[in-house]
Amino acid sequence: MLFCHITSQVSTDPYQKLLSEKGGRGFPHLVFMDAEGTVLASPADRTVASFMKTNTELKRIADLQGKTDPASVTALVFAKLDMGMMKAADAKEKLSGMTLTPAQVATLESAMIDDEVNAARANVRTRDEMLAVGDTYxxxxxKGRVPTGKSAPMFWGTIATTAESKKDVALFEECVTQMKKIAAADPRYARSVEAMETRLKSMKDPKGAPPEKQAKRLNGG
Amino acid sequence: MKSTKWALVALVLAVSSPFIAAQAPAAPAQRAAPSQDDLIAKRDAKLKVPFLNRKDVTWFTDYDKAREEAKKTGKLLFAYFTRSYAK
Incomplete structure (x- = not known):
């Protein structure tokens, strides 16, 4: 069912804070909710493929709910994990004692690392705090805890900022290489790579650096 | 399932349209607060946009009615949040 909520600022319109109540921080915002209004998931991006994938996954989750056989329980946990409906630590707990395939073990470990990366970046407000997160990363x-999942772009992007701050060209180059791999699989990061390459050029040749205003723009500042 | 797919296609087209895209979060504007009459007119105009009034797709704009219908039909809600108060 399709529901469109309009934030109107009309004083007599009800539910004017619904956007923020449902986790939205800007317009447009898209979510799947149950009939009670509980947010279940949000499409990863604004494409038909993403909507359909989320819709299909939610239907699969609904089908798996209530089933008690080990295969269904395991499938439900991994489906919820993939949709961001369950924390990796909770998934690990639910799956303790279950027999998992090597691929499932790897997925769970990757999700644990993603959660660790995301937790470190939560509530970061200042540049100094972000540089500290870079050190954490x-x-x-x-320790070999390098994300390969959804948090990988944030991981390498944050380390790149720390590397730039420390004038560590080799580390920054490694970040560019990793971001190129990410962009090869997900073209949305192509512009990030482009900006990072400009920053790398500036690090290698500070005299040829673009004017500060342009550099800020390229860095998204 | 088919109708859901077309509804989503319609939504993506709507979201991608210049009209909607123009509503991306903008920097806070330094201007006088609009009157309630202005806001009502803008809301009413928003309710008339084509994607909300397609004959082949039903969009609920009342949250209570949408949840009530979802309970009745056992379906999930796909919610699209937009705004009408901005220019």
Missing amino acids: LEMKA
Whole structure:
């Protein structure tokens, strides 16, 4: 069922704070909700494919709910994990004692790393705080805890900022290489790579750096 | 399922249209607060946009009615949040 909510600022219109209540921070905002109005999931992006994938996954989750056989329970947990409806730690707990395939173990571990990456970046407001997160990510990297999932762009982008701050060209180059791999699989990151390459050029040749205003624009600042 | 797919296609087209795209979050404007009459007129204009008035797709704009219908039919709600107060 399709529901369109209009924030009108008309004083007599009800539910004028519904957007923020449902997790929205800007317009447009798209979510799937149950009949009670509980948010179930949000499409990853504004494409038909993304809408259909989310819709299909939610239907699959609905079909799996209530089933008690191990295969269904496991499938439900992984479906919820994929949709962001369950934290990796909770999934791990639910799956303890279950027999998992090597691929499922890898997916769970990847989700644990994603959650760790996201938790470190939560509530970061200042540049100094972000640079500190970059150091945290470098510690994760040293321990081999490198995300390959949804948080990978944020992970490498944040480390790149820290590398730039430390004038560590080699580390920044590594970030560019990783972002190129991400962009090869997801073209939405092509512009990020382009901006990072400009920053790298500036790091290697500060004299040839673009004027500050242009650099800020390229860096999204 | 087919009708859902076409509804989603319609939504994506609507979301991608210049009319809707123009409503991306903007920097807070320094201007006088609009009157309630202005806001009502803008809301009413928004309710008349083509994608909300297609004959082959039903859009609920009343949250209570949408939830009531979802309960009755056992379906999920796909919610699109937009605004009418901006220019």
